[in-house]
Amino acid sequence: MSGLLMRSLDRYAVAFFVLLAAVAILVPLANLTLPAGHPLHVSTYAVALVGKYLCYALLALSVDLIWGYVGILSLGHGAFFALGGYAMGMYLMRQIGTRGVYGHPELPDFMVFLDWKELPWFWHGFDQFWFAMIMVVVVPGLLAFVFGWFAFRSRVTGVYLSIITQALTFALMLAFFRNNMGFGGNNGLTDFKDILGFNLQAGTTRAGLFIASAIALGLGFLICRMLVRSRIGQVLIAIRDAESRTRFLGYRVEAYKVFVFTLSAAMAGVAGALYVPQVGIINPSEFAPANSIEVVIWVAVGGRGTLFGPVIGAVLVNYAKTYFTGALPDAWLFALGGLFVFVTLFLPQGIVGAVRQGWGKVSRRKRSGDEPAKPASQAAE
Amino acid sequence: MTSEQLAAGSILYLDNVTVSFDGFKALNNLSFVVAPGEMRAIIGPNGAGKTTMMDVVTGKTRPDEGDILFAGHTDLTKLDEADIAELGIGRKFQKPTVFESHTVRGNLELALKTDRRVFNVLFGATRADEAERIDEILETIRLKDRRASLAANLSHGQKQWLEIGMLLAQEPKLLLVDEPAAGMTDAETAETAVLLREIAKEQSVVVVEHDMTFVRDLGVKVTVLHEGHVLAEGSMDDVSNDDKVIEVYLGR
Numbered sequence: 001m002s003g004l005l006m007r008s009l010d011r012y013a014v015a016f017f018v019l020l021a022a023v024a025i026l027v028p029l030a031n032l033t034l035p036a037g038h039p040l041h042v043s044t045y046a047v048a049l050v051g052k053y054l055c056y057a058l059l060a061l062s063v064d065l066i067w068g069y070v071g072i073l074s075l076g077h078g079a080f081f082a083l084g085g086y087a088m089g090m091y092l093m094r095q096i097g098t099r100g101v102y103g104h105p106e107l108p109d110f111m112v113f114l115d116w117k118e119l120p121w122f123w124h125g126f127d128q129f130w131f132a133m134i135m136v137v138v139v140p141g142l143l144a145f146v147f148g149w150f151a152f153r154s155r156v157t158g159v160y161l162s163i164i165t166q167a168l169t170f171a172l173m174l175a176f177f178r179n180n181m182g183f184g185g186n187n188g189l190t191d192f193k194d195i196l197g198f199n200l201q202a203g204t205t206r207a208g209l210f211i212a213s214a215i216a217l218g219l220g221f222l223i224c225r226m227l228v229r230s231r232i233g234q235v236l237i238a239i240r241d242a243e244s245r246t247r248f249l250g251y252r253v254e255a256y257k258v259f260v261f262t263l264s265a266a267m268a269g270v271a272g273a274l275y276v277p278q279v280g281i282i283n284p285s286e287f288a289p290a291n292s293i294e295v296v297i298w299v300a301v302g303g304r305g306t307l308f309g310p311v312i313g314a315v316l317v318n319y320a321k322t323y324f325t326g327a328l329p330d331a332w333l334f335a336l337g338g339l340f341v342f343v344t345l346f347l348p349q350g351i352v353g354a355v356r357q358g359w360g361k362v363s364r365r366k367r368s369g370d371e372p373a374k375p376a377s378q379a380a381e
Numbered sequence: 382m383t384s385e386q387l388a389a390g391s392i393l394y395l396d397n398v399t400v401s402f403d404g405f406k407a408l409n410n411l412s413f414v415v416a417p418g419e420m421r422a423i424i425g426p427n428g429a430g431k432t433t434m435m436d437v438v439t440g441k442t443r444p445d446e447g448d449i450l451f452a453g454h455t456d457l458t459k460l461d462e463a464d465i466a467e468l469g470i471g472r473k474f475q476k477p478t479v480f481e482s483h484t485v486r487g488n489l490e491l492a493l494k495t496d497r498r499v500f501n502v503l504f505g506a507t508r509a510d511e512a513e514r515i516d517e518i519l520e521t522i523r524l525k526d527r528r529a530s531l532a533a534n535l536s537h538g539q540k541q542w543l544e545i546g547m548l549l550a551q552e553p554k555l556l557l558v559d560e561p562a563a564g565m566t567d568a569e570t571a572e573t574a575v576l577l578r579e580i581a582k583e584q585s586v587v588v589v590e591h592d593m594t595f596v597r598d599l600g601v602k603v604t605v606l607h608e609g610h611v612l613a614e615g616s617m618d619d620v621s622n623d624d625k626v627i628e629v630y631l632g633r
Contacts (some may be wrong), residue, residue: 234491237482238480240482241480244474245474250467255499
């Protein structure tokens, strides 16, 4: 186990952790300690924005784990993200207490508005932080387990699987839009006041959430890295490359797939839970099929099956989105579409893959004559 | 001999196996028996049911009718691919299928006979005796100096051998090999025949093959399939002199 930890922490991974730690410390610090006029001051808006990117990066990581390493193209991971977000949102709603518009001690505003008399059974327990945090992992995980159990046992693969994951997130979106589902209908859950007693609008709380997101991303990265470097990771890659060969060697492919799919969904749930308090709202549009597809674009842009790539892709694409939607709002969808076409045509391995290839060429030239050149993908490991 | 006696003394026993796809009978009352330690060649024209036969034995396809017994008593028709592989039946595909992003060594490690359940695999590492076993296999399949290469960089013939090596690592009691010589050079084909004969010293092997020279090289009992059932059985010389066989297959 400790050997595996060491193997997972090569210099690239260490560099990643150092960079992530620097961001986690410096961004909140520059926000809290430097005066507003200071050139290095980071606005609270920017903290929330980067915090959001970190959550997206964790979501992208969860997609890379199953798409990049097992070849399962999920176009429904936004659903797991949203479910984690709703679990957190339910806790935050319960924290509002009597401060809501209607001042009901137990029922959130939207339930009072719908003239409900008591809390639906599934809202019980969410006044406790620990319970909500368990649900953040369990609800998406359980859904993924049940979904995966049926889909993978029936040997649904490829495009068909991608389509039913789209259907899954679409169905959930329609369900959550309904008022009598009990999750606030199309308004979703919002007007949050505080988390664990800390005011959500306070700079320190925002800094805390930012750091928590960075830690979650770091842990998610470490878990994925250890998993793909372990023996199980070798089996996963084997499934990706030659599923029937793996099966005829005696591996129960569906068990491996269900395991990773569940783990990945739980990670997406955590990302959603950290996202909601930072953006201040969760509504059914998070289940929109297009969201899940966008995540896949982040992964493809950064580099599928690299773990670094999805993090880079999520941050870059979302930064571009923030920039474009501010500067040229009408151009964003064209830019996103163009980006995807560009990456597919010219960077099939994504940014990280392209860098590795370039780097492999350089280092091969340097060592020419020494030893037979290794393929690029190995040289960069 | 009664069918019970036949089954009891066999490694693989097929009795009246029928598989139909949309009314087309891919296997039609197919029966044959492979004895422990035997190497058997199966030939037949395209569509004779060779690959379907492998599919039903390895659990990929369920037969509509008939019995398939392994080692005289285990009913294979109730089990899935992973169960059957665990029992000790290895299968080599027609198209060489190896894990291209893994090294040659990594491919063999994955195939080694170990606990394959998810949580037991999670933190496993390769043990010393396993490493030794891998070296042995690398020797057998003539890939010792390619051990660190990615499987993707092997030649077609080497991939075929690597796949055979993976089956050996699985330590099967019965090996099913689908057209091992397809796409190989003449030298590689001859080498493969030697390799298979070596393997057959310890395991029962069923080879499906098109290449007549190769089957002749193997020098074993031959079963000729035609339209999903057995047309003739015997030595290569016997079957190639059989009128029915000449008519449907060799004569053309």
